[in-house]
Amino acid sequence: xxxxxxxxxxxxxxxxxxxxLAFLLLTFFMLTTKFRPQEAVDILIPSxxxxxxxxxxxxxIISVSKDGRVFFGVDSKHTREATIRRIMEKYKLDLSPxxxxxxxxxxxxxxxxxxxxxxxxxxxxxxxxxLQNASGIPCDSTNNxxxxxxxxxxxxNPQLRIAIKGDxxxxxxxxxxxxxxxxxxxxxxxxxxxxxxxxxxxxxxxL
Amino acid sequence: MAAExxxxxxxxxxxxxxRKGRKMPRIDMTxxxxLGFLLLTFFILTTTMxxxxxxxxxxxxxxxxxxxxxxxxPKIQESRLFTILLGKNDRVYYYIGSGQDEKKPPExxxxxxxxxxxxxxxxxxxxxxxVRNNPLISEKDKTLMILIKPMDDSKYKNMVDILDEMNxxxxxxxxxxxxxxxxxxxxxxxNEQAGIEN
Numbered sequence: 001x002x003x004x005x006x007x008x009x010x011x012x013x014x015x016x017x018x019x020x021l022a023f024l025l026l027t028f029f030m031l032t033t034k035f036r037p038q039e040a041v042d043i044l045i046p047s048x049x050x051x052x053x054x055x056x057x058x059x060x061i062i063s064v065s066k067d068g069r070v071f072f073g074v075d076s077k078h079t080r081e082a083t084i085r086r087i088m089e090k091y092k093l094d095l096s097p098x099x100x101x102x103x104x105x106x107x108x109x110x111x112x113x114x115x116x117x118x119x120x121x122x123x124x125x126x127x128x129x130x131l132q133n134a135s136g137i138p139c140d141s142t143n144n145x146x147x148x149x150x151x152x153x154x155x156x157n158p159q160l161r162i163a164i165k166g167d168x169x170x171x172x173x174x175x176x177x178x179x180x181x182x183x184x185x186x187x188x189x190x191x192x193x194x195x196x197x198x199x200x201x202x203x204x205x206x207l
Numbered sequence: 208m209a210a211e212x213x214x215x216x217x218x219x220x221x222x223x224x225x226r227k228g229r230k231m232p233r234i235d236m237t238x239x240x241x242l243g244f245l246l247l248t249f250f251i252l253t254t255t256m257x258x259x260x261x262x263x264x265x266x267x268x269x270x271x272x273x274x275x276x277x278x279x280x281p282k283i284q285e286s287r288l289f290t291i292l293l294g295k296n297d298r299v300y301y302y303i304g305s306g307q308d309e310k311k312p313p314e315x316x317x318x319x320x321x322x323x324x325x326x327x328x329x330x331x332x333x334x335x336x337x338v339r340n341n342p343l344i345s346e347k348d349k350t351l352m353i354l355i356k357p358m359d360d361s362k363y364k365n366m367v368d369i370l371d372e373m374n375x376x377x378x379x380x381x382x383x384x385x386x387x388x389x390x391x392x393x394x395x396x397x398n399e400q401a402g403i404e405n
Contacts, residue, residue, distance in 0.1 A: 015240070019236070019240050019243065022240070022243050022244055022247055023243055025247055025251075026243055026246055026247040026250065029247065029250030029251055029254055030246075030250055032254065033250055033253065033254040034254075045259060046363065046364045046367040046368070048260070048262045048367055048370075048371040048374070049371055049374055049375060050260045050261060050262035050263075050371075050374070051260055052260055052261050052262075052263070053258050053259075053260055053261070054258060054259045054260060054261050064363065163261055166363035166367075167363065168362065168363065168364040169362050169363070169364065170362065170363040171359075171360075171362065171363070172293070172357045172358070172359060172360075172361045172362060172363060172365070172366060173359050175363050175366065176357075176385075179266065183266060183268070183269045184269065186268065188265060188266050188267070188268050189263070189264070189265050189266075190263075190264055191261035191262060191263050191264065192261065192262045192264055192367060192370075193259050193260075193261055194259065194260055194261070194262050194367060194371075195259060195260070196259075196260050200375055201375060201377060202328075202332070202375055202376050202377070203377065204332060204335050204376050204377065204378070
């Protein structure tokens with residue numbers, strides 16, 4: 001009996017479909033990815049059943065860090081610039097146009113107003129460090145600069161919505177000071193930024 | 208096999224132009240694919256899929272100092288009130304009533320945020336039922352009013368958790384108010400009796 005010769009197949013595999021798919025995914029991720037704006041401090045947000053997504057524009061975020069420092073940020077460059085001009089006028093700060101420009105690209109403020117010129121004059125590499133070690137914005141009833149920032153930014157952009165982004169371990173008295181600051185300016189409606197968790201409802205009327 | 212730049216026969220017959228049957232130049236695409244996968248990994252790892260959500264909070268407007276005499280605090284039956292005090296280390300103290308009557312201190316209980324068993328959720332549900340079955344409360348007032356009082360040593364998380372609890376139970380009537388000195392004393396006494404130190 002003659003042996004049947006089995007044709008030897010090449011070991012080369014056509015990888016084209018895999019590469020196609022990889023590039024498709026790459027394109028997808030590149031287009032959908034949104035880089036998180038750099039923040040001065042890491043904030044671990046609590047979770048809730050709320051499902052309303054955080055709006056991307058016209059938003060003012062008051063962050064409270066784990067150690068109770070308060071940071072303030074608004075979303076657009078334009079609003080930031082108008083805000084610092086109002087603060088400059090009120091507090092008689094002497095800032096050059098360049099410094100105003102630098103301010104308008106900083107995502108957050110966390111310093112007493114008096115320390116701002118020095119912060120903007122610092123080298124870019126030192127600026128982040130200063131903000132990380134900053135004392136936060138004062139919001140006591142005697143010296144409430146947070147209120148000034150809120151008013152100045154709201155005047156610059158009346159559509160601003162207010163959100164509080166607190167760390168899970170942020171002490172309650174600081175949160176209370178922030179809420180009091182808002183209430184003193186007749187802002188009784190605001191949002192708390194939370195992470196999504198499984199939604200559940202209990203209908204107590206049927207129990 | 209993976210393709211390479213310039214056919215394998217490219218070097219052999221140099222100089223002969225217009226030679227027929229010349230192989231198509233094959234390009235080695237391996238580095239390109241490598242880079243593609245590297246970037247793909249990078250974007251998969253850095254992308255944040257979960258966008259943060261927001262929980263709306265509406266607080267009652269503050270009464271100005273000069274208007275204080277004009278405004279009467281709303282009168283609510285004691286049995287319809289439920290007070291929750293948030294304390295240190297995620298502790299939740301609660302009692303029925305407003306606790307304003309110093310002669311008759313209410314019975315305070317301690318619980319936590321646990322979802323199963325005897326957490327604060329269960330305590331609220333029981334009280335909602337008790338109010339509904341209470342013959343002394345008129346039919347139109349059979350809702351529970353919850354007073355949330357976070358104490359100074361509580362955390363932001365506790366406040367969010369209790370507000371979340373209100374949303375879960377679809378409880379509409381609640382208020383975020385500061386604790387009274389009487390209540391702080393009550394908590395202190397409770398802690399001493401129960402032997403809680405921190």
